[in-house]
Amino acid sequence: MTFSTMLSTMAAGMLRTCGIFFLTLLGSLPLGMVVCLLRKSKHALVRTIVKIYISIMRGTPLMLQLLVWYFGPYYLFRLPIGGWRFPAIIFGFVVNYAAYFAEIYRSGIDSMPVGQYEAAEVLGYTKGRTFFRIILPQVVKRILPAVTNEVITLVKDTSLAFTLAYSEVFSLAKQISASQTSFVPFVIAGVFYYIANYAVAFAMERIEKALNYYR
Amino acid sequence: MKKIVCIALAALLLLALCACGKDKGPVTYGFLDETLGVESYAIGFRKGDDALMQTVSGAVKALVKDGTYAAIGEKYPDIKDYLCLKAEDISDADLPAKGSGDPSYTFIHGFDLDYPPYSYLQDDGSVGGFDVELCQAVCDYLGWKYQPLPFNWDAKDAELNAGSCDCIWSGFTKEGREDDYCWGITYSNNTQGILVASNSGIKTLADLKGKTVGVQTATSAMDMLEGDRKDLADTFKELKVYETYTIAFADLKAGAIDAIAIDMTAGSFLIANEAAAASK
Numbered sequence: 001m002t003f004s005t006m007l008s009t010m011a012a013g014m015l016r017t018c019g020i021f022f023l024t025l026l027g028s029l030p031l032g033m034v035v036c037l038l039r040k041s042k043h044a045l046v047r048t049i050v051k052i053y054i055s056i057m058r059g060t061p062l063m064l065q066l067l068v069w070y071f072g073p074y075y076l077f078r079l080p081i082g083g084w085r086f087p088a089i090i091f092g093f094v095v096n097y098a099a100y101f102a103e104i105y106r107s108g109i110d111s112m113p114v115g116q117y118e119a120a121e122v123l124g125y126t127k128g129r130t131f132f133r134i135i136l137p138q139v140v141k142r143i144l145p146a147v148t149n150e151v152i153t154l155v156k157d158t159s160l161a162f163t164l165a166y167s168e169v170f171s172l173a174k175q176i177s178a179s180q181t182s183f184v185p186f187v188i189a190g191v192f193y194y195i196a197n198y199a200v201a202f203a204m205e206r207i208e209k210a211l212n213y214y215r
Numbered sequence: 216m217k218k219i220v221c222i223a224l225a226a227l228l229l230l231a232l233c234a235c236g237k238d239k240g241p242v243t244y245g246f247l248d249e250t251l252g253v254e255s256y257a258i259g260f261r262k263g264d265d266a267l268m269q270t271v272s273g274a275v276k277a278l279v280k281d282g283t284y285a286a287i288g289e290k291y292p293d294i295k296d297y298l299c300l301k302a303e304d305i306s307d308a309d310l311p312a313k314g315s316g317d318p319s320y321t322f323i324h325g326f327d328l329d330y331p332p333y334s335y336l337q338d339d340g341s342v343g344g345f346d347v348e349l350c351q352a353v354c355d356y357l358g359w360k361y362q363p364l365p366f367n368w369d370a371k372d373a374e375l376n377a378g379s380c381d382c383i384w385s386g387f388t389k390e391g392r393e394d395d396y397c398w399g400i401t402y403s404n405n406t407q408g409i410l411v412a413s414n415s416g417i418k419t420l421a422d423l424k425g426k427t428v429g430v431q432t433a434t435s436a437m438d439m440l441e442g443d444r445k446d447l448a449d450t451f452k453e454l455k456v457y458e459t460y461t462i463a464f465a466d467l468k469a470g471a472i473d474a475i476a477i478d479m480t481a482g483s484f485l486i487a488n489e490a491a492a493a494s495k
Contacts, residue, residue, distance in 0.1 A: 009340035074377040165366040181488035
């Protein structure tokens with residue numbers, strides 16, 4: 001295999017990796033907020049259920065979760081699972097990452113001083129307005145570094161999609177390595193991951209700077 | 216004075232490096248004459264899929280008869296000697312007719328793309344290998360559509376049972392799994408052997424006493440060393456289990472392990488690749 005074939009094969013795999021990456025972020029960033037708000041719900045039952053959900057999502061390997069989401073419908077309910085492969089992968093990643101993002105959001109929200117809520121109440125803000133106009137904009141700024149961490153982890157976690165036969169860049173690296181008896185594909189995969197993560201870190205830094213309008 | 220010391224030390228370092236790099240003659244790799252045992256590669260179908268198994272096995276026989284099987288074997292020199300089906304042994308009686316399959320049917324071939332030379336990525340980046348080509352030929356013969364599913368080997372049973380693929384066909388060993396699948400035709404025999412470096416001094420299985428031996432996880436070589444040949448594995452200093460043979464082979468080249476337990480076809484593939492790289 002020539003170096004350029006290797007590169008183009010793996011670049012195609014990287015595109016598939018990016019597919020999971022963007023769809024997961026698209027789903028899990030908003031879902032994480034919903035989970036976080038439910039986690040802070042006044043109802044003990046809702047709170048407990050969400051706590052159990054977060055605990056399972058964080059406490060079990062993502063690889064196992066992907067297997068359960070994809071094969072579960074067949075093994076539990078004998079449903080045909082043709083065509084469910086890609087949705088199952090995205091679903092598995094989204095619900096897993098939403099749990100992590102929810103906890104990051106919660107840390108941000110809980111870090112806001114009570115005084116701000118009290119001041120907002122005095123000024124006649126409703127609860128919703130207080131949250132969206134006063135609390136959330138500050139929370140977003142505070143949690144950005146933690147979110148960046150998680151997003152970078154996501155880039156690397158996409159390699160778990162091969163559990164469900166999704167040929168992303170790392171599984172291709174393994175397969176090319178087996179057929180060529182060479183470690184070069186792993187180095188190429190490393191470079192691809194690094195470029196992707198550099199782009200993520202760069203973009204997040206720009207966002208951090210843009211939001212830093214009071215300093 | 217400092218400069219002189221520096222230069223002297225640098226020269227010493229250089230000399231030391233030169234000594235390290237001194238050519239000890241090319242190291243080659245080969246198999247011990249003694250082997251661990253023979254196993255058969257067959258096509259695994261879901262239990263109860265007897266009709267599908269009969270059709271595919273029949274089509275394989277027909278391809279043996281018309282020479283396609285041997286022709287594909289010619290493309291894979293590491294496998295050629297291990298193909299066990301002979302045209303003269305096949306009777307014409309129960310072969311399916313060419314094009315007798317349902318043309319709207321898609322046959323999904325489940326395999327591991329990590330398993331040269333049976334199924335692996337080709338030099339042009341396409342999916343190939345002996346098993347892939349034979350399965351494609353079976354589909355062409357019957358008139359079916361062919362669809363490859365390069366799955367994760369760890370999830371093969373889940374994929375097969377859930378109906379995501381119609382068969383497991385990827386250098387798949389029958390021994391030890393006789394009751395777990397509906398087995399199709401055995402199309403290749405393979406021998407499990409021990410791969411060593413020419414300068415290792417290991418000549419027989421007995422020489423492996425106290426040595427470190429590497430093996431790839433979830434392979435027949437590993438099953439063998441943990442089952443029938445556990446007596447032999449017990450004499451090793453350690454049986455190291457690797458995720459892939461590529462990494463095990465790199466460890467062998469680096470001298471971190473003394474031998475690799477591997478089937479002859481996959482091992483010959485590694486040796487051939489290594490020789491090709493060395494001659495470049």
